[in-house]
Amino acid sequence: MLIRQLQSVDIRPIPTAHLTTTMSLLVLNISELSEKIISEMAANPAMDIVEGHFCPNCQRPLLDSTHCPICSRPKDLDSSNPIVFVSARNDFHNHPLESEDLENDFEDYTYETEDLPTYVLKQISSELEIEDRPIAAHILTSLDEDGLLRNPLIEIAAFYHVSPRQVERVQKIIQSADPLGVGSSSPKQALLVQLEILSQTNDIPPHTKEAIAEGWDFLTHQQYPELSHLLGVTITQAKEIARFVGSNLNPYPARANWGDARQPTTPYRGAFYRPDVIISLLNNDENGPLVVEVISPIDGKLQVNPLFRSGIKDADPDKLEQWHSDLERATLFVKCLQQRNQAIVRLMERIVTIQHDFILNGDSYLQPLTRARLAREIEVHESTISRSVSGKTALLPSGKIIPLSKFFDRSLQVRTELQKIIQEEGQPLTDMELVDLLMQRGYKVARRTIAKYRSMEGIMPSHGRKKLKPKKLIYQSP
Template structure:
């Protein structure tokens, strides 16, 4: 065989190091960004940080030791006599910046507490490859107050363009965490996961408990022990034993109990989450201002000394050795690139948040029931960005909304949250149990058209029993 050497044209895509660095910075959470900045400051002598005093609640720039934003919010929340309020506020907020017990503590204001979702994500970060973390965040962000998953694995797979099996594997890891039963798709799966966990832990499971949970929850809820005994071919005492075990050992609402025991709950020491972005009411009605907090928190620049050295290198190169020139040029270029990536991150976050605020005006003004269906793809199309850019920019980041609440960005992208919220409200206010068909009819009267099957699906996701069992 003859070997022939030649040139063959090949068309391919090469990702530039600059793009990789920009994507990395964009993806970082606020805490991770601060760590990255600290590391870069330690490694790069040409980079300088000018720190600015910021509020520990909202991140806004302080005037002296006072946060104007929190002061305005407190005036709104407490519409008492203005003079009395101002005197009380300033007497407790030390202008000297002291830390005595009588000083005003802004952390008692509106900062969000560490949630169960945050703890789950912290654990998942150590258990999953980085490529699966966006899937995990989507799943955790789709948990309702009871800890149930409010989306299907098929929907998640379609969103990320990955096989369903991959989503199921990530979900399986989530379901292995405490509280046991978290991430379940319905009550039955929740209880079965808990039974399996208890069995693996060496606890004796009564006969028929698993079979009752698997196939006969309705009969159990109605206390039809005789019927269950007939179906299972056992005594009513055996059914009663299984029933008592299920009642005492299993928890159909895993997240509720877990939230009570979280370190950040009202019963424990509060852990606060600072927002990455603040959305505040604008001067015009239904208009909102967006502020990226980090732009107020710090200011990066190239060291004046290194700037001067670079100018000297360009004008009088003969004064410097080759190593000195390489050192100066390398670190100045590196500092400029790092600063450019930080600025691009701010601009991208600002654009995305502004687009979200314009799309969710009613939600920001009136509350969660007015949340409109919105996807990251929709925001990306509007801004002319790639969907992955929007996903990276909003992952693991938090927003302070006009009410003062700090929420994850993922809250804006829960398409069916408002419908579930209305269903939950209807059932909570019902005089007599509403059937799924009646709920669908009431929703239609409000202009929300959903099928009875969809109502049933959302009701199950909320962990609410059917009308016959309520």
């Protein structure tokens, strides 16, 4: 229902790429594919969805016939063989996996499983006047991947022929919704909103608001002397403010629960909040096999409508040509979809086997892996891998949603090692010293690179780290 609403006012045009080969479906992530299928269904009468059914045993929704891949698994569990299959589980928080513990966890990140706009809209819908709804929907669908609104309010106001004042009011309502500060026009504004709310229940360092509002540049550049001067407080106090902001506020609301603060340079591709694949542990058993579900955007199996196919011989001669092309198109589309799913399944089988430890134990266990190597191993073209990976996300057993590209991150190991060293450092270490320490641990990196990694991880330079608790700072220099 709400999704409908959003779609009806979404101003972002759906890219009208022509369906030529299977590749054009492979690049799409789950949200995009979902839209694609909907529009294809609407345009082509030969398309048909047969309802999936549920496994009588575990209630898992199934696409392909009778046998649930989990229930029908061999009794002797082999943890090195993941179970990979296409699943229709769109609303998987309603179908918690095997254990009850997991169910609780699911509560926490339910909102990650639907797209951000929908999640926010649900919260605020009761506060909205009817006439505000299109505006709210417009704002929410225009958010960038950080959860910020880059379009000027004026434009939106002009678009709907309302006063900027009114748009602003809607924005305020949105900002107070759960990823606090979502829909703000800038990181700065997001912080101010969060601060405002936080100050109602917590003590905050004095002058924090002024620091953000007026000393923004100083704050983001860690120019504490200047900041302290501006606010008329001591340098220590200025640092305290920075620390407070860094560890309690989040300039990019949408990144709240992401596995990684950085966003790969993927253009906005719809919702990042719905994973394309879900990786979980069977029965939550750490030694059990991994269950990998490649999510299908529809809860049924797409097919060519058999009635249409058989009815074609009785077709009105005028329309025969049209019917034929519909039929052909539908057949192609179904085939493409199958190939897409199959490609991702094969890819995931391999990835999950290689990165098993990473999935269970975290960043430092990531194996070096390139798309090229994977392409050789499963004997597909490199570009197939690229397309399958790009713009897609996976939900890990830990509850984090990561981009699939993280499985191919070349420097993640070093960066986590770096983090560890800095966490445990007594005195702040300079980049040069860090180079040596990493060298001892078998990582060869240049001094300059350390600096890059630090800023990626949001770690301050050595002088900025003095005696401050090494908490992850979120903002980066602009």
